Amino acid sequence: MTQRVQRLAAYAVIVRGDQILLSRLSERVTQQELWSLPGGGVDHGEDPRDAVVREVHEETGLTAEVGDTAHVFSLHLPDTWRRGRRVDAHSVRIVYQGWVPPDAAEPRVVEVDGSTAEAAWQPLSAVLDGTLPTVSLVAQALAAYHPQRHQRVACYAYVERGDALLLTRISPLGVSPGTWALPGGGVEHGENPVDTVRRELKEECGLEGEIGELLAVHDVHFTGTAPSGRHEDFHGIHLVHRATVPDGIEPRVVEEGGTTDAVAWVPLTEILDGKVPVFDVVRAAIDAARAERH
Known part of the structure; x- marks a missing residue:
């Protein structure tokens, strides 16, 4: 029987003008260029909102605030690979609206040997028209997003x-x-x-x-x-x-x-x-x- 793996993660949609803050997945995750929302796994006993703030800082070097409400997205991959083994994976992703100060420094990756290779403000237009390669969660989150x-x-x-x-x-x-x-x-x-x-x-x-x-x-x-x-x-x-x-x-x-x-x-x-x-x-x-x- 294929092992079942369930993961709870929290992310933030951070929009500034016509740009969105994204993090590029490292080669340990994918060999292709692929951008995601800043965020990651919620530690045991950790509040999801605290997890977002922590992950945004680790992946972008920025201190974010997040709103009180969120959208929840579910992804079930019954036959996929995780860390070199075949698993039945289920990911539950909580996505908050976030923001950083207007005078915040340019984003930079803080964590060492993590899943993020780069952080940057990317044009929203490039995300929406598919010019910038992103994980499916980015499009899903933007479709549900409202200022x-x-x-x-x-x-x-x-x-x-x-x-x-x-x-x-x-x-x-x-x-x-x-x-x-x-x-x-x-x-x-x-x-x-x-x-x-x-x-x-x-x-x-x-x-x-x-x-x-x-x-x-x-x-x-x-x-x-x-x-x-x-x-x-x-x-x-x-x-x-x-x-x-x-x-x-x-x-x-x-x-x-x-x-x-x-x-x-x-x-x-x-x-x-x-x-x-x-x-x-x-x-x-x-x-x-x-x-x-x-």
């Missing part, structure tokens, strides 16, 4: 003074560093949106604000890489309130180590002619304010 959905509600202040608008600049810790935004941020759980605007004005500009009526509702929807490095299907909903701040007090950044590194009164002409890079919500708010005047 993490993330919806964020944020509130902002529209504060004019003469022909200038109060704006904050995104720090290197945020999305699109160097781009200017309206003072504001995410609504905390249970927080009144008006209180959000008031709080953010204080944190980002050092100003006590009087919050007025709702001026505009704006939204943005895109798929991209979050600051954490996670591949996200992002939907942002932006509520913009009119606001006023006291005269004679210059704005200053109060929050240290956050996503704002500068605050200023920016001439509207410099925003409208493109001299100052701003997010779309800024232009949408300006358009709404102009429409109110006509």
Whole structure:
């Protein structure tokens, strides 16, 4: 009777932009070029999520985070070879969505004499069209893969003074560093949106604000890489309130180590002619304010 062999393994799909992190199987596994998801066998008593983090580091040198949910794939090969002998093999593979920091170093193999010969970011297009030879698990995992959905509600202040608008600049810790935004941020759980605007004005500009009526509702929807490095299907909903701040007090950044590194009164002409890079919500708010005047 052919010996039965069952193996439990855990892997990660790690997508960044139009690339996916893969590991090439070593010659001890196959004589052909063949790429796989980073991952491997789950040790006895080991949590599968811990196994993924360990295996990704061993095979790519990168420290990954993994999500809470996974897809499970089963492969039964009743007549195959393992380590020089014929076996009835059954592999159960748990595949998580994973991510690494955007500024992570280039991948490199850490384990010595293991099953991985090389680690690299590979074009998704080459995987999907078959140009890059991969194990069947890669195609199966990508067919079931969806970017993490993330919806964020944020509130902002529209504060004019003469022909200038109060704006904050995104720090290197945020999305699109160097781009200017309206003072504001995410609504905390249970927080009144008006209180959000008031709080953010204080944190980002050092100003006590009087919050007025709702001026505009704006939204943005895109798929991209979050600051954490996670591949996200992002939907942002932006509520913009009119606001006023006291005269004679210059704005200053109060929050240290956050996503704002500068605050200023920016001439509207410099925003409208493109001299100052701003997010779309800024232009949408300006358009709404102009429409109110006509």
